Amino acid sequence: MLVLFLLILVLAAACVLAVRGVRAEARKAEEPLVVPESFLAPRSLEGVLCGQLMDGDITRRQYTRSMEGIAARDEARHPLVVPWHLGAGEE
Template sequence: MLYVVLIVIGLILAGALLVWPVLKGGPAEQESIPAVDGRVAPATLEGVLVGQLVDGSITRAQYRAALSRLAQRDDERHPMSVPDIEPPESSS
């Protein structure tokens, strides 16, 4: 019985600690960078490109070309390495 009470108290404390930053105005109320028109400014290049596409500043072709260049740049900076896996031998 003592174990059950200790587990329940531990769960209540864990829940309170998870909610504590929100009640004190922590991560839920972080300041964001407002844009000129009152919206939140995008934090990534992809977000900027989408904003420009939605606003009509760039065309769909320009958007696709910019994303293609971005993907090439990311591939050069952070190449993916695929492990050498030999296909399983068939047992026929």
């Protein structure tokens, strides 16, 4: 029984020392995160408008009107077509 207890104690100590070593290495190797500017750039008109709204370049009302215009343009370009064989609520 004593041998089993000592074996468990040695394994636990080895695990603790291994984890401490990994954490110390992680702290040393920690470098600041560099994010490319192109990653943060908006990729759509909605993104540009959202950025302008957050920066205070446009008002909430201007943002809403612009989004309404985008929605109207999208509806004209790609109208929503409901299949005729499906009634309301049927799938």
